[in-house]
Amino acid sequence: MSTPVAISKKPCLCGYDSSSCGGGHMTSQLNNSSRKRKLQGASYFDDVLMEGMKNLSFDQIQREQELLHGVADDVDLxxxxxxxxxxxxxxxxxxxxxxxxxxxxxxxxxxxxxxxxxxxxxxxxxxxxxxxxxxxxxxxxxxxxxxxxxxxxxxDITVQDLNQDDLSCLLDGNIQFSPFRDRSGRTIFAEFLGLRTKTTIRTVLRARLYMLANSVETMIDISKGSVIIGYLVEQYGGCWKEESCLWKLSLSDLTAFIYVTAIQ
The missing domain is CATH 1.10.1900 (c-terminal domain of poly(a) binding protein)
Incomplete structure (x- = not known):
């Protein structure tokens, strides 16, 4: 994974307002080499996936691939x-x-x-x-x-816990649930980053936690889990060092967060 090199107070590459996200978040300006790599889109995430697989056994790789594509057998204990x-x-x-x-x-x-x-x-x-x-x-x-x-x-977290910024984040439409499930019965949760207005990491995380917590209604939801699709159009993660940032990816993250990338 690329390491950010120079720090500035310019608006974050991921679309967040670095001046008010909390925790001293600062924008990570990527160097030309890493920026070019990010612009390769889906191949970047393929690199992340392959890097994570290097330390896994064949059986572990098979299991992760099955989970990623929704074809893993249910565990019956x-x-x-x-x-x-x-x-x-x-x-x-x-x-x-x-x-x-x-x-x-x-x-x-x-x-x-x-x-x-x-x-x-x-x-x-x-x-x-x-x-x-x-x-x-x-x-x-x-x-x-x-x-x-x-x-x-x-x-439980309810809508009464949300402030106006949280509600605006939800109403922007950048966080949505699909009325359909994937092939293994998982609920589908999508984030359209191009629809996100200027906001803070904290606000996005509050809105996301509220939606995810209230999406689990049945034992099917609990046992199957969810797929989160991030549609990355004109938005690229630059806050790699932020502890709670969505863009800190590992192999285990990729089995839970499936990213569909696109370059306009």
Missing amino acids: DDNTIDDLLLELESHLHRMKKGTAYELAERQDPSYVSNREFHLAFLRSSHFEPKASAAKMITFFKYKQDLFGEDSLVR
């Missing part, structure tokens, strides 16, 4: 195995939670945090790997606290 995995997940959480937003949420409402279906959703999202699931839960509560405050930790 018996109740006893699921119970064992849930216990292992709780064990990992116990070791990881000290000083985290997860621990704070647990103190606020233990029943919300320890809900079986809630834990099972994270297990499914990590292919029933307890340690990875625990890490996801810790991260989920961290960003929930960062974006919506401590009082949101043990309740």
Whole structure:
């Protein structure tokens, strides 16, 4: 992945307002070489994908490809195995939670945090790997606290939690759900970056978290997951060092975020 070299206060290449995104975000001006590489469009993401695959076994590569294209078989586990995995997940959480937003949420409402279906959703999202699931839960509560405050930790995010900027981000139409599912039954969530008005990373993340959280309505949604398609037209990520930025890609990201790129 390209490394940004020079820093300036010009508007970010990804379309965000670097002066007000929070966390001291600064625009990353890419050098001529990396800029040319980005303009190659889809081939750039192919490079990212291939780089991530270098350290995987043949079986792991096969699994990731199946997930990417929606042809992977559903994992079917018996109740006893699921119970064992849930216990292992709780064990990992116990070791990881000290000083985290997860621990704070647990103190606020233990029943919300320890809900079986809630834990099972994270297990499914990590292919029933307890340690990875625990890490996801810790991260989920961290960003929930960062974006919506401590009082949101043990309740669902609703439209009442959104401010005017968040609502404008949604009404721009750059974040949409498809009425259809993909071949494996996953819901399809699309971002049209060319429709995005000048906004902040924080606003986009708040709007995205609200939409994703409210898209999970059935066990099918939980078990199948979602596909997120980013349609990149006249927008290219320049904020590679921003921790919460969409553009920090890895192989595991690409199995969850499928990017369709286009050059006008």
